[in-house]
Amino acid sequence: MTAGPSPGRAALNVGAPGRSPEGTAMLAGSTGKHVANGAGLGRPGARPEYGAQATLAIDVKGLSKSYGGRKVVDDVDMQVATGRIVGFLGPNGSGKTTTLRMLCGLLTPDAGGGRVLGLDFRRQAAAVKRQVGYMTQKFGLYEDLSLRENLDFVARLFSMPDRRAAVDGALERLGLATRQKQLAGTLSGGWKQRLALAACLLHQPKLLLLDEPTAGVDPKARREFWDQIHQLAQEGITVLVSTHYMDEAERCDELVYIAYGHVLARGSAAAIVQEAGARDLEDAFVRLVDQATDNFAAT
Numbered sequence: 001m002t003a004g005p006s007p008g009r010a011a012l013n014v015g016a017p018g019r020s021p022e023g024t025a026m027l028a029g030s031t032g033k034h035v036a037n038g039a040g041l042g043r044p045g046a047r048p049e050y051g052a053q054a055t056l057a058i059d060v061k062g063l064s065k066s067y068g069g070r071k072v073v074d075d076v077d078m079q080v081a082t083g084r085i086v087g088f089l090g091p092n093g094s095g096k097t098t099t100l101r102m103l104c105g106l107l108t109p110d111a112g113g114g115r116v117l118g119l120d121f122r123r124q125a126a127a128v129k130r131q132v133g134y135m136t137q138k139f140g141l142y143e144d145l146s147l148r149e150n151l152d153f154v155a156r157l158f159s160m161p162d163r164r165a166a167v168d169g170a171l172e173r174l175g176l177a178t179r180q181k182q183l184a185g186t187l188s189g190g191w192k193q194r195l196a197l198a199a200c201l202l203h204q205p206k207l208l209l210l211d212e213p214t215a216g217v218d219p220k221a222r223r224e225f226w227d228q229i230h231q232l233a234q235e236g237i238t239v240l241v242s243t244h245y246m247d248e249a250e251r252c253d254e255l256v257y258i259a260y261g262h263v264l265a266r267g268s269a270a271a272i273v274q275e276a277g278a279r280d281l282e283d284a285f286v287r288l289v290d291q292a293t294d295n296f297a298a299t
């Protein structure tokens with residue numbers, strides 16, 4: 001479902017304290033191991049960069065998952081500092097959704113461990129789910145219920161004490177109040193995504209894991225959705241968001257690029273482009289995935 005509770009050694013090591021200097025990027029070497037990493041350059045108006053005191057919303061190591069004997073996520077490390085917006089990019093089938101689902105406790109890794117929001121994400125999966133908002137790729141709310149009914153249903157799932165206030169707040173926040181009686185099935189794609197985000201936010205999560213939240217959504221709605229993401233990050237919520245859109249990648253504090261289950265690059269968009277000797281981000285990713293195909297496709 002779309003809302004909350006349901007909500008490769010590659011390293012996801014983003015914006016972490018005590019790492020390499022600002023603006024540097026890590027590109028995987030020919031072995032797929034990582035040689036550097038870095039925190040992002042940020043954007044105009046971005047939240048302050050992290051110092052040594054930064055806390056980690058995500059701090060996991062060695063995440064691996066296989067299906068039918070095939071490793072689709074291979075020894076991934078991920079560190080994301082609190083309050084950052086991290087873009088998770090990679091070709092179709094590269095392991096993004098699988099990684100997100102392991103991080104929110106919906107999927108048990110074959111190997112790896114660590115902390116999400118300070119909790120052992122394997123042993124305390126239920127507690128993690130209560131603090132994470134997970135938005136799936138596919139719209140998972142009820143099309144034959146109104147917006148309010150959908151949100152009220154999600155609030156019941158969380159056993160929220162003051163459901164009405166929570167639903168009112170979410171409707172207001174996402175600009176959905178005037179449409180609250182409308183059936184969800186009659187909404188356009190952009191409005192459905194807003195409703196899905198509202199559902200994710202009902203239980204006031206500290207971490208949002210968003211899986212291609214704007215796929216198929218028009219540019220204006222995508223921009224509005226991203227304005228919301230930035231507002232949430234300003235409030236201290238950490239966001240890990242997968243996307244195939246380069247303009248959205250540019251709006252992230254930092255990026256992680258994955259292919260064949262291995263993290264190939266991380267850092268700010270500018271640093272990744274520079275490190276890859278590329279024209280732009282898209283060019284950098286094309287180069288990276290070409291290298292990865294040589295290194296991993298046969299394994």
Ligand SMILES: Nc1ncnc2c1ncn2[C@@H]1O[C@H](COP(=O)(O)OP(=O)(O)OP(=O)(O)O)[C@@H](O)[C@H]1O
Pocket residue numbers: 067068072090091092093094095096097098099
């Ligand atoms: N339940 C499953 N059973 C078998 N194979 C699976 C399962 N879930 C995912 N896979 C496979 O694992 C690989 C990684 O899938 P995943 O959905 O994590 O990729 P992704 O990067 O999110 O792709 P996309 O960008 O298309 O959403 C793919 O080859 C996929 O077919």
